[in-house]
Amino acid sequence: MRITVETALQHGLSADEYARIEATLGRAPTLEELGVFSVMWSEHCSYKSSRAYLRGLPTTGPRVLQGPGENAGAIDVGDGLAVVFKIESHNHPSFVEPFQGAATGVGGILRDIFTMGARPIANLNSLRFGSIDHPRTPFLLRGVVAGIGHYGNCIGVPTVGGEVSFDPGYDHNILVNAFTLGVVKADRIFRARATGVGNPVMYVGSRTGRDGIHGASLLASAEFDAESESKRPTVQVGDPFTEKLLLEACLELMSPALSHHLVAIQDMGAAGLTSSSTEMASRGGTGIDLDLSRVPLREVGVTPYEILLSESQERMLLVVHQGSEDAVRAVFEKWDLEAAVIGTVTDTQRLRCTFEGKVVVDLPIAPLTDDAPVYERPAVEPQSAEDGAKLDLRELPEPSDYNQTLLELVGSPNLCSREWVYRQYDSYVGGGSIVRPGSDAAVVRLPGTDKAVAMTVDCNSRLCLVDPYVGTISAVAEAARNLAASGAEPIGVTNCLNFGSPEKPEVMWQFQQAVAGLRDACVAFGTPVISGNVSFYNETEGRSIPPTPVIGMVGLLEDASQHVTQWFKSEGDAVVLLGRNREELGSSEYLAVAHHQVRGGVPWMDLEIERRLIRAVVSAAREGLLRSAHDVAEGGLAVALAECCISSETSAPLGARIEVEGGFRPDALLFGESHARMIVSVRRRHLTRLREIARRDDVPISVIGEVRGQRLEIGDLVGLDVGTLRECWRQGLTKALAGSADA
Amino acid sequence: MRWGVITFPGSNDDEQTAFVLERLLGETVVRLWHKDANVDGLDCVVLPGGFSYGDYLRCGAVARFSPIMGAVKAFAERGGIVLGICNGFQILCEAGLLPGALIRNRELDFLCRRAHVRVEDADTIFTNRCRRGDVLDLPVKHGEGCYVADEATLRSLEAGRQVVLRYTDAEGRVTPEANPNGSLGAIAGIRNARGNVFGLMPHPEHACEWIVGGEDGRKIFLSIVASGTLAAETPVPPVSSKVLSGP
Numbered sequence: 001m002r003i004t005v006e007t008a009l010q011h012g013l014s015a016d017e018y019a020r021i022e023a024t025l026g027r028a029p030t031l032e033e034l035g036v037f038s039v040m041w042s043e044h045c046s047y048k049s050s051r052a053y054l055r056g057l058p059t060t061g062p063r064v065l066q067g068p069g070e071n072a073g074a075i076d077v078g079d080g081l082a083v084v085f086k087i088e089s090h091n092h093p094s095f096v097e098p099f100q101g102a103a104t105g106v107g108g109i110l111r112d113i114f115t116m117g118a119r120p121i122a123n124l125n126s127l128r129f130g131s132i133d134h135p136r137t138p139f140l141l142r143g144v145v146a147g148i149g150h151y152g153n154c155i156g157v158p159t160v161g162g163e164v165s166f167d168p169g170y171d172h173n174i175l176v177n178a179f180t181l182g183v184v185k186a187d188r189i190f191r192a193r194a195t196g197v198g199n200p201v202m203y204v205g206s207r208t209g210r211d212g213i214h215g216a217s218l219l220a221s222a223e224f225d226a227e228s229e230s231k232r233p234t235v236q237v238g239d240p241f242t243e244k245l246l247l248e249a250c251l252e253l254m255s256p257a258l259s260h261h262l263v264a265i266q267d268m269g270a271a272g273l274t275s276s277s278t279e280m281a282s283r284g285g286t287g288i289d290l291d292l293s294r295v296p297l298r299e300v301g302v303t304p305y306e307i308l309l310s311e312s313q314e315r316m317l318l319v320v321h322q323g324s325e326d327a328v329r330a331v332f333e334k335w336d337l338e339a340a341v342i343g344t345v346t347d348t349q350r351l352r353c354t355f356e357g358k359v360v361v362d363l364p365i366a367p368l369t370d371d372a373p374v375y376e377r378p379a380v381e382p383q384s385a386e387d388g389a390k391l392d393l394r395e396l397p398e399p400s401d402y403n404q405t406l407l408e409l410v411g412s413p414n415l416c417s418r419e420w421v422y423r424q425y426d427s428y429v430g431g432g433s434i435v436r437p438g439s440d441a442a443v444v445r446l447p448g449t450d451k452a453v454a455m456t457v458d459c460n461s462r463l464c465l466v467d468p469y470v471g472t473i474s475a476v477a478e479a480a481r482n483l484a485a486s487g488a489e490p491i492g493v494t495n496c497l498n499f500g501s502p503e504k505p506e507v508m509w510q511f512q513q514a515v516a517g518l519r520d521a522c523v524a525f526g527t528p529v530i531s532g533n534v535s536f537y538n539e540t541e542g543r544s545i546p547p548t549p550v551i552g553m554v555g556l557l558e559d560a561s562q563h564v565t566q567w568f569k570s571e572g573d574a575v576v577l578l579g580r581n582r583e584e585l586g587s588s589e590y591l592a593v594a595h596h597q598v599r600g601g602v603p604w605m606d607l608e609i610e611r612r613l614i615r616a617v618v619s620a621a622r623e624g625l626l627r628s629a630h631d632v633a634e635g636g637l638a639v640a641l642a643e644c645c646i647s648s649e650t651s652a653p654l655g656a657r658i659e660v661e662g663g664f665r666p667d668a669l670l671f672g673e674s675h676a677r678m679i680v681s682v683r684r685r686h687l688t689r690l691r692e693i694a695r696r697d698d699v700p701i702s703v704i705g706e707v708r709g710q711r712l713e714i715g716d717l718v719g720l721d722v723g724t725l726r727e728c729w730r731q732g733l734t735k736a737l738a739g740s741a742d743a
Numbered sequence: 744m745r746w747g748v749i750t751f752p753g754s755n756d757d758e759q760t761a762f763v764l765e766r767l768l769g770e771t772v773v774r775l776w777h778k779d780a781n782v783d784g785l786d787c788v789v790l791p792g793g794f795s796y797g798d799y800l801r802c803g804a805v806a807r808f809s810p811i812m813g814a815v816k817a818f819a820e821r822g823g824i825v826l827g828i829c830n831g832f833q834i835l836c837e838a839g840l841l842p843g844a845l846i847r848n849r850e851l852d853f854l855c856r857r858a859h860v861r862v863e864d865a866d867t868i869f870t871n872r873c874r875r876g877d878v879l880d881l882p883v884k885h886g887e888g889c890y891v892a893d894e895a896t897l898r899s900l901e902a903g904r905q906v907v908l909r910y911t912d913a914e915g916r917v918t919p920e921a922n923p924n925g926s927l928g929a930i931a932g933i934r935n936a937r938g939n940v941f942g943l944m945p946h947p948e949h950a951c952e953w954i955v956g957g958e959d960g961r962k963i964f965l966s967i968v969a970s971g972t973l974a975a976e977t978p979v980p981p982v983s984s985k986v987l988s989g990p
Contacts, residue, residue, distance in 0.1 A: 146852070146853075149852075149853050150853075153794070153853055153884070153886075154753070154794040154797060154798070155755075156755030156756075156793060156794075239797070240794075240797065241752070241753050241794060241796065241797025241798075241799065242797075244752070244753055244755075244794075244797075245752055245753075335752065336752065422855070423852075423854055423855050423856050424852050424853045424854070424855070425853075425855060426853070426855050426884045427855055427884075428855065428882050428884055428946065428949040428955075428956060429755050429756060429759070429792075429884070429949075430758075430759065431756075431758070431759035431762060431763075431948070431949060431955060432955065433955060433956075434954055434955055445954070445955065560954060561954060649856075649857065650857060650880075
């Protein structure tokens, strides 16, 4: 086959990029080589549009053992242990085939974690769907949730938290971001550097089939159009049982008794064998020779091109020491898995692949990795639609019945209970889940210690659409507050930046702003960014999603027993507001639900105030003062108070009598989404100490009421039976789904 | 007591079960691999939760053919204590060590939540540390936990007091809402007629510490420990020692 610029265009490369390939090689590439370039230079693998900006992120710190650049990042948590974590997108596949798309998203991120030698102990996910009324939403929601559950439950890693939201901006591009955290001995982290000329390269795990070919390039790195469903064959199919075997076999090989056999290990994820071999050689400063005829195959007749580009799941590439082949094979055979020597590490700094004795690929490594194209794409601030979006509170009628409005809010798709979702996830397996889904953050014990990690994933994309810089800072701040409300000190960040097409200057501007916000917020909180993922081209027929920089943040509890949950604990406890109420209703859930409007600016954000609030709350938790703590976020003060009353899975709801004065519009006071606020409940006798801490950190503090009875009463505006509130909140999602034709 | 915890390919709660027995209860645990051929010298064998062989066929349908299952059957026949939790319960049913079957949940979805179960009989190896009518708070997490059996089997289970645990609400009342999966007779756990094999869908091993899931699950394991200790004090009947020594 003669390769021309047309072939390159069909592979998703540009004409310029093809010219660059010819110039680099001094000849036309073979079909296989073109395939290799097309995946390695895809947006998904090369980060060509984002790399230049990501360099500005804070990635170092005293606890950081591994920053971005490996399969995942690692942070020291003391006692000789490290946590390894990362979040990754599987957006395009999940829209085309929700069950398998979401399932393999979980499978992929799990492999990134155990490749580092860490045993995964927690999964979280951040999901965004279109409007709940959109005809496709229930189908996608059911498929994605079932797929996540299928993979996580079967492999035996608990799914302990996450977020789900609905917005018409995702009608044609849903987001499925999967987060995994694992634990490893700090001195036993494995990396993916192919070293030692002559060392064998081994293939382990599932056989290679024809699934997922061009998943990274044509599916993940291109926008959708009317034909997108025809891309279903580019979606991989997951087998969590095989991955469970692969997980156990890999961790067994990495155990102290056997790890001396292993030089390097990398997951065959996006772009399969091509990217794993190339990246391992690149990091090791070496080359790799592969004999593709020796790759275990699922069927006959798979071509070398397909072998190189297949994204079949549950496969790993290893570099082992010479003479270790049999020992390694024995481990995988014990777990009934395939293991084959398919190549050798060389000193050529080239990727050389043969098939049935014929050379099909002979490429220098550098142009595929470090010297791949980097674009500084034009970025232009979008024409402000500000006049239309401006919010004049005088034009907004106040609710006539606050009880009704509060019930409407707690039952609305974005605020109601997520129980229908998380009850499909095994949140117990592993035995370490201290705080399971339904509180501000998940808390999981670090095995063999008294410590625990808290984890959360957050983003409010409505704010990011109005102002991507402040919106991203808000996402980081909310994540930090969620950890603090669980009693944990924030220690590190991973991120999944979901955007439209980088070829659009407006999208590129959003991206730049978001990265700047991420940088500034992470510097302020002292939380390095240790891993991450960029997902561009989330758009269909020219319409892009709202910018959605999802923040995964991890916090540490030195003493797991000091964890805090969001719901009230007992009658008589004082209810305290930390932080200040402001008259802000812009971009709020209240506006969307009660007034059917998305308008107004973003709430005031001050990183220094956020930092002080977090310090105060973490101190109070460590002193054992907090009976409960809950961040005030979407839905504002009233919804947060309602959640404090009704969100416990195991105990009966508790009422509260609240008096709160704002000196401004009551709907802004009750439903405004001002940042830097937290509702805590404490025993009366601890109020003095809490006040001292608040004064020390200069955090506004006011006792706003008491946990009491079976009604939530807020001034003379709200008076509701907590049982009624709870039913409305718990039924929200099932009702919305039942209301749709699909259900 | 000497416990054996089996790891099938796809077992997920084997580690946690061993952790509870060894670290929390101070018992001796032998880890068994599904390819092992014997379970000699043990007092109790546990088939843990998980997705053995991926459960791509019927749950437990492949695991029952694992080499170790022959040994488990022989062990049960000579009176050894066998405990099957969740997937372990499913395997015991598939292997014919317990009657009936576990099918897809009533709502068809995987379900993870707290469940209350009432102790129907405290005079068993597995519940002697409870009182009849006690309500235990345990997690369930399964896609196929709906217990079914034909009418005659159900009648004989009830008549023979083989229903050990039943789903109820916190006050011990059998209600449709309290039954998480649609099990017939709200059955959560049964024993065999001889009383030495017990299978249950809820997870006692995930309810043994106050900080993670409460402590009600301890009662099941401590009951077995109490029975084992008792058994050790009574002379071993000659018939079982003959079987133990082999042909």
